[in-house]
Amino acid sequence: MVLSLDSDEGLTDATYEDLENHISREILEKLRSLMQQQPPQQISWPVQIFNNGQFIRLTDKALVIHEDKVYKISFTPNSPDPNWEGYLTYNEISRLLTCLHSLAKPPTRYATVTEGIAYQQLYPTRQHCPTYASGKYQEEASKPSMVCGIILPIRFLEVDHQRPKSSGKNEAIMKVLRVLGLTLGRPHGAKCMQLHDCVAQALRLPEGKGIQISTFLKRYLWKENVRDAGEPLPGVIVPFVPVLAKDERPSPLWGSTTQDRYTLSVKGEIFYSVVRALAPPGYPLEAVAVHSLANLRPACGPCNKLRGKTSLKFP
Numbered sequence: 001m002v003l004s005l006d007s008d009e010g011l012t013d014a015t016y017e018d019l020e021n022h023i024s025r026e027i028l029e030k031l032r033s034l035m036q037q038q039p040p041q042q043i044s045w046p047v048q049i050f051n052n053g054q055f056i057r058l059t060d061k062a063l064v065i066h067e068d069k070v071y072k073i074s075f076t077p078n079s080p081d082p083n084w085e086g087y088l089t090y091n092e093i094s095r096l097l098t099c100l101h102s103l104a105k106p107p108t109r110y111a112t113v114t115e116g117i118a119y120q121q122l123y124p125t126r127q128h129c130p131t132y133a134s135g136k137y138q139e140e141a142s143k144p145s146m147v148c149g150i151i152l153p154i155r156f157l158e159v160d161h162q163r164p165k166s167s168g169k170n171e172a173i174m175k176v177l178r179v180l181g182l183t184l185g186r187p188h189g190a191k192c193m194q195l196h197d198c199v200a201q202a203l204r205l206p207e208g209k210g211i212q213i214s215t216f217l218k219r220y221l222w223k224e225n226v227r228d229a230g231e232p233l234p235g236v237i238v239p240f241v242p243v244l245a246k247d248e249r250p251s252p253l254w255g256s257t258t259q260d261r262y263t264l265s266v267k268g269e270i271f272y273s274v275v276r277a278l279a280p281p282g283y284p285l286e287a288v289a290v291h292s293l294a295n296l297r298p299a300c301g302p303c304n305k306l307r308g309k310t311s312l313k314f315p
């Protein structure tokens, strides 16, 4: 398949449809064939790895390990630190891909993003009365701009890319990989902490039976009507708790350092390398990250337009 790329947005609607059906499958098929070669292979993957928000170094060779009938992929399987989890299994990679792609929406479908259940619960709509010069007084469905906090009828709100499309692609990738639990530091923003917990629950679903991970995420992230969301699953925390706008949000009292949040863990390095090395040519991970729920929020027009490099952690 040839990806149809748009220079600005990266992916068209059609190619987004293919993320799970085609791109995940292609990555996994290549990975499986690497893992099934005998003897186990050492693979050279020259992938630049994020550390402290920047590309710092190239990864070394990866190893395929076959242990207890489980195929694992590792960078340093003989690490002296016994607590150092230096590998990912085939199933973990498969599940992480589903999570990565389930969080993304095509750029031309922001209406779908804003109607999605997670977006509605994180940024709930309330009835408010704007004041008109004519003295008209009428309740309208409204939300706050998450940057300045002003409450506006939703027709005045835009979908803001928290890390901007132009200059924030790498930070957006780190933001999404953090939600997937693949950075040294956990998220500490109110939205991404909740998305992180949701993804963590999806990743813990028992394999091979019961609800599929993609069904789980579609239900809890995107199902448009709460009443149709089905019965809550055992142990599942829904709904999401609304996020406070920036002007009323206390600064986090605890949490990870910026450096740790923008540095990949060992599992993160392996997942990032697998995606970069095995995805079909032209697969824009940047677009998948920039247009991820983890990177989208409502903002008023002026806030959306004025933010640029000021919203970057590593400008």
Ligand SMILES: [Zn+2]
Pocket: 145, 146, 147, 148, 149, 150, 299, 300, 301, 302, 303, 304
């Ligand atoms: Zn604003």
